[in-house]
Amino acid sequence: KNQVEQSPQSLIILEGKNCTLQCNYTVSPFSNLRWYKQDTGRGPVSLTIMTFSENTKSNGRYTATLDADTKQSSLHITASQLSDSASYICVVTRLLGSGTYKYIFGTGTRLKVLA
């Protein structure tokens, strides 16, 4: 079954600390893996996108890794800020026939950064 699982469900950290969010997937055929940040009541905003051949990608204080062999990804946030408080969603793109594709979403990790 094509699934994306994220852990932990929620996380609380102090401002300035680092944290790592996990994503495991069983999606096939795989095209790419994306991480999105979603502020409460808003639409998701893209952080990174990685294809099969990429194993790390950074966007400022956000660094995503991908191990396509074990089908795992992580999102590392460095020196967290209050504005990092949000839900982080892992999304895997599954290839369908005829050149079309489908996004498979994880349920997200809710991060709270405390002052």
Add this chain to the structure above:
Amino acid sequence: DVKVTQSSRYLVKRTGEKVFLECVQDMDHENMFWYRQDPGLGLRLIYFSYDVKMKEKGDIPEGYSVSREKKERFSLILESASTNQTSMYLCASSGMTANTEAFFGQGTRLTVV
């Protein structure tokens, strides 16, 4: 710098009403999507469209229909709103190939009373 715009942030409708949610993108994207997002369930695909006048059912199409008369506009229609359709609705658009960036609208919080 707005790329995907949904017509309403918040909507309150009565049971049985016909509801229209509009989405417009300015990136000339071929693909457009409608999702609903509920706590603990993640985003679930309702319908998607890969071209004008084309539509495909997603995972939860029951009770919904869509319209795409122009490339930039994708409408979601609730024929007869019910309380179990209370949710956050998100529109997204992306290019033709699987590795293109996908952009989401700001979401519409629909409450059916």
